[in-house]
Amino acid sequence: MEEIIIIPAIFIGLPWLILHYITKWKTSATITTDDEVLLEELYNLAKRLDDRMDTVERLVASDNPEFRPARLVHDSEQDNQQLRELEQLLAEKKGAAK
Template sequence: MEEIIIIPAIFIGLPWIILHYITKWKTSATITTDDEALLEELYSLAKRLDDRMDTVERLVASDNPEFRPARLVHDSEQDNQQLRELEQLMAEKKGASK
């Protein structure tokens, strides 16, 4: 009697559970187009805010010579290089998707 329950559990239940979680794992590992659009929007927002911060710091520095910007390194070439690489990747991705 116990064999009637154990055999189907091994040959049907166990593979079903394994395959179920494999498909869950594969679907959750990818980024959706909505997530991609949100990331692109957040990146452009962050870039605009960075430009605004630069402008505000320049205006305050022109009015007050004792002002020191809060950022450690203003307009760092290393940061700009990383941003250019990211923009290039985004442009390539847009070109490939069209």
């Protein structure tokens, strides 16, 4: 009587359970296309805000010579290099998608 329950549990239940969690693991490990679009929009917004901040700091500095910008380094080459790398990755991804 016990064999009737054990055999289906081994050959049907166990593989189903394993495959179920493998599928869950694979779907949760990737971001969706909506997430990618949102990340790209946030990146573009952050870039525009950074440019605006630079403009505001330049305007305030021209009106008030004692003004010290809140940023440590204005238009840092290290930051710009990271932005260029990110833009290159985005361009490559768009090129591969077409």
